[in-house]
Amino acid sequence: MSRQFTEKDAITNLQTYLRAQKTVDPSFPSVAIDGIFDTQTKFALTEFQRRNQLPVTGTADRETWELLYRQYLEIEELNSLPGPIIPFPSYPNDYAIKPGERSFLVSILQYMINEISIVYNTLQPLDINGEYDNATENAVAALQEITRLPSSGVTDRKTWNSIARIFNLSLHYIEQN
16 A cells, blocks of 8 residues: 655655755755644745745745755755666676777777776776787776785676776766866
8 A cells, every 4th residue: 555645745845855956055044844834844945936036925835845855856866976877787796898809898998997097007008909918908807906905817796896986986086076
């Protein structure tokens, strides 16, 4: 049986949408998310209406609700992290990318290694050719040593996840500098 949507749920959603306003405008009034339509919630709602040239009623009529919800979705999109891509196969469990393989997955691996090499200057940039060649194998082995994994030069799931973690940290470092 499905749960009934209550007035408290509606107020909680309203407070959540109003609270999101503060993430883009620090001067927007704070709102507790507790499902209680109190003076704090009403003040924030009237402030939202005033700032958006809506009739200032202190009630969440259809026009106010729709604009507030649209802005909430835009704020969430603005503040959300990009969705991850997970190209490493989940099956079979023991899958590994090995020397000699040619695939798009190897190209992704080579791209990640190249980005990491900007931060870890001991790594040589690779040709992104989709071939798990000697240079790719050596770079993987070097990253395995850095992350204290067995240095096999083969990219199993643990190695892939480790390289992906370093890649994400490297991108963040590059963006900050």
